Amino acid sequence: MSRVASSRAALWQAAPLVVLLAVFFVLPLVLVVVVSVWDYNDYAILPDVTPRNYRDVFEGCLVALPELCVTFKTYLSTLKFCLMVWLSTLLIGFTVAYFLAFHVRSLGWQVVLFLVCTIPFWTSNVIRMISWIPLLGRNGVINQWLQQAGITDAPLEWLLFSDFSVLLAFVHLYTMFMIVPIFNSMTRIDRSLLEAAYDAGASGWQTLWNVVIPLCKPGIVIGSIFVVTIVMGDFVTIGVMGGQQIASIGKIISVQMSYLQFPLAAANAVILLAVVMMIIWAMTRAVDIRREL
Amino acid sequence: MSKTRTTISRRGLLKGAAATAGVGAITGFPAIVSAEPVTLRYLGTAVNQSREIAEKVKQDLGIIIEYVPVTTDDVTKRVITQPNSFDIVDTEYFSLKKLVPSGNLLGMDAKRIKLADKITPVFTKGEIAGKKIGDQGTAPKKVFYLEGQTSKKFASQPTQWITLIPTVYNADTLGIRPDLIKRPIESWKELLNPEFKGKASILNIPSIGIMDAAMVIEASGIHKYADKGNMTKAEIDLTMKTMIEAKKAGQFRAFWKDFNESVNLMASGETVIQSMWSPAVTKVRSMGVACTYQPLKEGYRAWAAGFALPKTLKGRKLDASYEFINWFLSGWAGAFLNRQGYYSAVLETAKANMEPYEWAYWMEGKAAEKDIKAPDGTVLEKAGAMRDGGSYEARMGGVACWNAIMDENEYMVRKWNEFIAA
Numbered sequence: 001m002s003r004v005a006s007s008r009a010a011l012w013q014a015a016p017l018v019v020l021l022a023v024f025f026v027l028p029l030v031l032v033v034v035v036s037v038w039d040y041n042d043y044a045i046l047p048d049v050t051p052r053n054y055r056d057v058f059e060g061c062l063v064a065l066p067e068l069c070v071t072f073k074t075y076l077s078t079l080k081f082c083l084m085v086w087l088s089t090l091l092i093g094f095t096v097a098y099f100l101a102f103h104v105r106s107l108g109w110q111v112v113l114f115l116v117c118t119i120p121f122w123t124s125n126v127i128r129m130i131s132w133i134p135l136l137g138r139n140g141v142i143n144q145w146l147q148q149a150g151i152t153d154a155p156l157e158w159l160l161f162s163d164f165s166v167l168l169a170f171v172h173l174y175t176m177f178m179i180v181p182i183f184n185s186m187t188r189i190d191r192s193l194l195e196a197a198y199d200a201g202a203s204g205w206q207t208l209w210n211v212v213i214p215l216c217k218p219g220i221v222i223g224s225i226f227v228v229t230i231v232m233g234d235f236v237t238i239g240v241m242g243g244q245q246i247a248s249i250g251k252i253i254s255v256q257m258s259y260l261q262f263p264l265a266a267a268n269a270v271i272l273l274a275v276v277m278m279i280i281w282a283m284t285r286a287v288d289i290r291r292e293l
Numbered sequence: 294m295s296k297t298r299t300t301i302s303r304r305g306l307l308k309g310a311a312a313t314a315g316v317g318a319i320t321g322f323p324a325i326v327s328a329e330p331v332t333l334r335y336l337g338t339a340v341n342q343s344r345e346i347a348e349k350v351k352q353d354l355g356i357i358i359e360y361v362p363v364t365t366d367d368v369t370k371r372v373i374t375q376p377n378s379f380d381i382v383d384t385e386y387f388s389l390k391k392l393v394p395s396g397n398l399l400g401m402d403a404k405r406i407k408l409a410d411k412i413t414p415v416f417t418k419g420e421i422a423g424k425k426i427g428d429q430g431t432a433p434k435k436v437f438y439l440e441g442q443t444s445k446k447f448a449s450q451p452t453q454w455i456t457l458i459p460t461v462y463n464a465d466t467l468g469i470r471p472d473l474i475k476r477p478i479e480s481w482k483e484l485l486n487p488e489f490k491g492k493a494s495i496l497n498i499p500s501i502g503i504m505d506a507a508m509v510i511e512a513s514g515i516h517k518y519a520d521k522g523n524m525t526k527a528e529i530d531l532t533m534k535t536m537i538e539a540k541k542a543g544q545f546r547a548f549w550k551d552f553n554e555s556v557n558l559m560a561s562g563e564t565v566i567q568s569m570w571s572p573a574v575t576k577v578r579s580m581g582v583a584c585t586y587q588p589l590k591e592g593y594r595a596w597a598a599g600f601a602l603p604k605t606l607k608g609r610k611l612d613a614s615y616e617f618i619n620w621f622l623s624g625w626a627g628a629f630l631n632r633q634g635y636y637s638a639v640l641e642t643a644k645a646n647m648e649p650y651e652w653a654y655w656m657e658g659k660a661a662e663k664d665i666k667a668p669d670g671t672v673l674e675k676a677g678a679m680r681d682g683g684s685y686e687a688r689m690g691g692v693a694c695w696n697a698i699m700d701e702n703e704y705m706v707r708k709w710n711e712f713i714a715a
Binding site for chain 2 (some may be wrong): 042074
């Protein structure tokens with residue numbers, strides 16, 4: 001077989017995936033971008049190119065400064081959750097993965113404990129979220145317990161429908177996405193490196209900081225990409241746990257879609273996509289995942 | 294090719310004849326149009342899509358109803374974006390301002406609706422027992438008739454072409470927890486009373502939520518609207534400004550978007566006063582929690598839904614749809630809906646299908662002679678109870694405004710998002 005022929009064969013082999021991606025990923029994305037510059041009325045999308053949607057998204061944003069407009073405020077709030085969720089899941093995820101990878105010796109137990117981690121995923125996302133409500137509510141289990149134990153006199157209102165409850169639900173839902181890739185990176189660390197560090201006189205913390213963490217970077221970045229993209233686009237968790245009182249870009253898009261303002265929603269989606277891509281770009285610049293995999 | 298075709302159609306015919314005979318024998322109906330039972334894809338919110346109705350239709354008419362349950366907003370979206378994905382749609386009157394101009398619906402021929410003349414004047418004339426009722430917002434009478442079957446314009450005079458044949462309607466107000474509030478509530482303005490700080494809620498469906506907000510603002514004496522269902526930009530600004538101030542002061546515990554959320558908020562005591570829907574109040578009460586659907590002196594915000602047909606519907610499916618609608622108005626379904634606390638379109642046929650004590654409780658506002666049961670048999674109210682808000686005439690007569698889509702809809706949605714983000 002000549003080289004040309006074999007490269008052609010390779011192209012053919014890649015073709016199904018290319019077609020699949022083109023039809024189900026590239027095409028819809030292009031459509032979203034196209035629709036985002038179209039006009040609309042109450043019941044129809046009008047194919048005239050207009051900057052109106054983007055202008056509407058940022059309406060009053062510059063004039064109002066230093067006061068933040070809705071769009072900026074919403075992004076700020078979403079980014080704040082992103083950062084908090086990312087830090088929490090990273091800390092918890094890394095610790096759990098570390099324990100699983102280095103402290104559990106037998107493969108059998110590792111598998112068992114890993115499965116234990118996935119148990120919450122056996123029920124639906126929404127149920128896992130809603131089950132927090134009777135626990136955290138004004139007359140919920142925690143408040144009743146706190147009052148009975150004499151720790152508080154009145155129910156704590158901030159437990160539910162607050163930033164706290166949103167954060168809690170996110171961490172509960174998405175820590176697994178951190179654990180898996182970090183654990184994966186950790187199992188690939190050559191144990192002789194750890195022995196070498198020990199032999200060279202490094203303390204446990206020094207080994208962790210100088211050997212384990214650098215070698216886990218790809219796992220951390222992959223997990224971070226999962227968590228960040230999910231939180232940036234989420235509106236269900238923020239809606240349910242925030243009592244619908246906390247804004248999110250996803251919610252704005254969903255409201256606009258339900259009022260048939262598809263072009264406006266598309267413009268918001270394009271902006272959100274750009275923001276998320278910038279974050280991912282920054283993360284992958286910090287660590288070259290491809291080289292380290 | 295042609296040979297196969299004939300065989301199939303001949304077979305179909307034979308089978309058809311047999312089936313028709315069968316149907317005739319069992320139900321006592323004369324041979325109907327055709328053999329295979331017609332399936333109608335019924336798009337609507339889950340509210341009206343009861344299993345019992347589908348079963349009864351199948352039994353009475355041999356028509357199979359296939360429910361496509363989606364949210365109110367999605368009904369509108371489906372009609373506009375996928376008009377071929379359903380055979381009959383149950384949608385709200387206020388959506389018509391979007392649906393009719395899209396040209397995807399067919400004007401319903403009043404001549405084919407047997408009880409068209411008996412539809413309550415709430416819809417056709419906007420009055421009840423000869424008395425005019427509030428018509429702010431998209432009152433059904435404003436959008437009831439079309440100029441022609443495929444017209445995109447509403448007619449100001451009665452015509453042969455009806456936009457929606459009403460299925461259910463009701464008058465909404467605030468739900469309260471009398472056991473936690475412990476004093477009478479008489480006005481919409483109580484929703485923003487600091488006494489209920491952190492214990493109030495409003496529904497997060499912009500076009501409906503803003504009308505509840507308007508009821509509150511008008512009741513507080515801040516502003517009198519010319520039409521709460523069609524505000525000017527300045528009025529939207531004013532309304533949202535007041536709501537944002539209340540939100541920032543911590544007045545609201547949460548907002549709700551669906552039925553179950555509102556039930557949970559109220560039943561768990563997270564909120565003590567909130568916008569609510571009638572069946573949600575019933576649900577809270579059936580959980581053993583005190584909850585009142587409080588009539589307020591400023592009146593109710595009403596809503597109404599009805600059947601429409603897609604323009605593409607033809608032949609047997611079209612006939613079956615008319616048949617189904619006629620059946621729907623003929624009483625059984627009306628009684629079924631009345632027993633859930635909704636109101637039905639043709640009152641006399643519904644009455645004939647209800648026990649006198651049921652009718653007295655639900656429609657005449659009298660004390661229940663016996664225990665009041667839901668269609669599934671669960672006891673809703675003990676004997677002696679009275680319906681919140683009283684009789685049909687008192688409740689529907691007290692309507693102040695109707696769910697609506699404003700001319701400034703786009704601006705309103707933007708401002709509502711601002712409110713949520715504040």
